[in-house]
Amino acid sequence: MVREDELIKILKNIAKLLELKGENPFKARAYINAADTIKKNNINIEEAVNNSTLADLKGFGEALQKKITEYVQTGKMSYYEKLKDEVPAGLFEITQIANIGPAKARKLYYDYNITSLDLLEKACEEDILKNIKGFGPKLQELILVSIQHKKASKGRYLQEKAAREAELLSNEIKKINGVDRVEITGDYRRFSETLNNINLLISTCEKTTEEKVKALLENYNSEIPIKVEFTDRNNFVWFLHQSSSSVIFNKEFEKFALSKGLSFKNDSIIFNNEKIVLKNEEELYKILNLQYIPPELREHPEAIEISKEFKIPDLIKNEDLKGVVHVHTNWSDGKNSIPEMADKTKELGFKYIVISDHSRSAAYAGGLSIESVIQQHKEIDNLNNQIEGFKIFKGIESDILPDGSLDYPEEVMKSFDVVIASVHSSFNMSKSEMTKRIIYALMNPFTHILGHPTGRLLLARPPYEVDIKDVIQAAADYGKVIEINCNPYRLDLSWENVIYAKEKGVKISINPDSHNSGTISDIFIGVKVARKGWLESKDVINCMDSIDFYEYIKSL
Template sequence: MNNLEFAKIFWQIAEFLELKADNPFKIRAYRAAAQNIESLSKSLEEIYAQGGLKAIEEIPGIGTHIGQKIEEQIKTGKVSVLTQLRKEFPQGFLELASIPGLGPKTALLLKKLKIDSLAKLEKAAKSGQLRDLPGFGAKKEKNILRGLNLKKASHGRFLLDEASAHAELLVEELEKLPEAKKILPCGSLRRGQETVGDLDILVVSDKPNIIMDKFVKLAMVKDILAKGETKSSVILKNGLPADLRVVNEKSFGAASHYFTGSKAHNIHIRQLAHQAGWKVSEYGIFNQKGQQIGGQTEADMFAKFRLDYIPPELREMRGEFEAAAKGQLPKLVELSDIKGDLHLHTKATDGLNSIEEMAEAAKKLGYEYILISDHTQSTRVAGGLSESEMLAHLKKIKAANKKIKGLEILAGAEVDILPDGSLDYPNKILNQLDIVIVSIHSNFKMPKEKMTQRIVTALSNPLVKIFCHPTGRLIGQREGYEVDLEKVLPAAQKYNVAIEINAHPQRLDLTDVYCQRAKELGVKMVISTDAHSTDQLELMKYGVMVARRGWLEKKDIVNTQAVRDLL
């Protein structure tokens, strides 16, 4: 069993416990464990084989309780707690309860109508059967249909971190074959799209049959859809489809360009080739005699058309060809440009690690600074701090900053924006923070104009420096609140507030297109992880992908600056 499958066990336990309204700390612990397991670099089975239960328990966020369940799974092939929980709920329950706006209570009611799948639910909602259930009505029925559509829209799409982790596992396995000379995950993953429908792995080899044999027999493969000489398609155990193609060395550039897409971008390249009297395919660039005149490297695919190299994240037909022809492509920000993380949580609220642990982990990433930004009093579900608790917390942050060398620990808070646009602490508290970052965590259902005004009012407070996860969306789970970004972004520029690109794969908020717009308006951006554990600090790369898709350069991003320039 790989780590992602182990993690899934704990995600599911957490979901069931949440449905039972069990202890929130317990639920949080399971989720944190799942998240940590997903980001481990070594497999749990390996760790267990080498160091037994003790080694497992020492993994951050695991401990005795969860460690024993991992051991149980390794020894017996199941976790009895999960088996038991499954028995307590009707068939298909978890799937139904996961529909946005439906919830566990309603899901239980559906049993009366013998609804145990999404398909049956949709049919019942469309035919008006649901409104006869107690507590239901036409409005609720409509909400459920809306939730179903949201679920469908994300159906079959995987979050960037899950897709990326699976691609890495595949690459790792294929790298064991000396016959695989080059391996490159292409497709929407390489372009950094916020969700991924399938993996496209490209391999260079003279012995495609050896590569194919290994690929379809990997332990992480569930079903083989097709196995050919140079192309195979499988479904991985988590449901993610994966295609593998093998090409010759001399086609590598053309193939990597072709399989990276986007489709619209590729069509344009083919048109350029047509105008030049050539042909472009996944095998190369060919002249009229059918001789290959380019395509061994990806740079060829642009240079042959007198274009600068277009990075994968820009291949979306948003002006990249015009810019490449004029030598005006941006020099995109890179992960290595990032000098610090300005949004993270600790044990003081809903985080998993202490200030010191977060700081040590940030140091390992080579950062110069972090901003500790725990929740404020109104966000009770996340353990938000009262004014006096915040003052005590500040002292701890300052003490940690003195103790830890080689990293600046800044004191901050993720301050709630209240419904009227005022902030969750008075200025006399905010004044004591190094950097104030603000967010919306409640009253999502305001009319657009009111929500926009609420945010603009908050940004006008001169103590506010960063506006976090600006639309509040959770991919596949919750649409963002209604807000007019065409008013918020200019306000951010006017009040000198930076807009966050939240790097958490479920948020990726602000989105790429609006990043581009923000840049046009002269708004400063910041990329933050919103890490709730040390491992989550590594989510930064996904935020960088969004920034790159938004054409952002190092100079557009606040946290590429040294700490002295921040404050």
């Protein structure tokens, strides 16, 4: 079975290896473009090879087609293996650090004998790096932070990556005769932002079935470690609940259960000295006279106390969302047109979309000039005149400039229905400077929503220095909305900060930050963050219909 995400990773690594060898940049770029084409268009690469349609993809020449065909047929790409042999592993490793591109990496490796992350870290700690031309003290500090972040993240994987892997594997296991039930548990089911393994709970009564599952796993190529637990159908619910809860939650839950006469002994669930079989987790809670606690909330024992009082909120669900906020189009750095993004949004069952391309300071992302804003608004007006039962709002993702101001003069800002204010540059401010910058933007009467508030990229870039609690308090003080950015690499606000925002009365917008129509559905990842942050539909502005949404935005 070919996994597109692995092929995309290989193609991007080839590009980096070519750059490290000093090859023609256009040659390297071709592999990046190929990876982007596969990802943005959700290409089933195995089908493309089998149907001989690779050649139909833009930029897929004969040589690239041969390499991909080899990968599909053998699981390997000899060209990639050859490149890895030609480039020192330490040199490639150094390029995994933020702010170090191939040119800087080559300089460090060949001119200063910095051949590993450990040596790079040592060079930063000993103030060697800051004296090398092209670096300096500030970059040295950023590189050191990036190294430490990378080391701390080692062995962790994104929830989205784990989800794809776990669902594929789960479906394969379900095909094995003798398997009654398979559930993905652990950090995945509680929706931790990152996880270190995939946990599977499998119900079967046959030892031979266990052996078949183990044989499948031995031949299954997975970057993420897989842990499997077997049980029989009578005890499945007990272990499902246990394996879907944190250690500290489990400890308190089992203590409470024991006080009510429920325990697990001798491979059986015992209630009031009788063996019982549970149909589902809800029944487990009912026996204990507790309100059901969804897996996302099983982090801290406090949830048990709230459950005793039957005050667990009715958490937001996918179907509660009415509109999609924060999408980019080919007016800036998105792939699809406004009609294409609107059509996909309608197809997913939503009633409105907020187009929010980049503002003019984001030149790297094709930010809109004032003239482009005017032209885009004309297109949106024309489309709205043609569409019934669906609304396209005029939005912008305005850069928060270093001084905290937004990116257009007042007369332009007035023309937008929705303004999302985000930091995209000058990340290296002090904590107090960055906090003041963002709060100043929240004070702006044209700001409606704060985008990706901490700027983090999970497993890649730590948040910039900011007092996020002060920012959340400012949003409460000035009546502004904060985004849960649903990009799998961001998930920003974090669920912990979502809880704090709710406590302060700050409304949330669950936003996919889509740059192509295929990622609009990332909004449902954000729902999981919202649920883990204890949000109800009333806490989320895009659970409003289009009229109420617009009126709410205009009241800010």
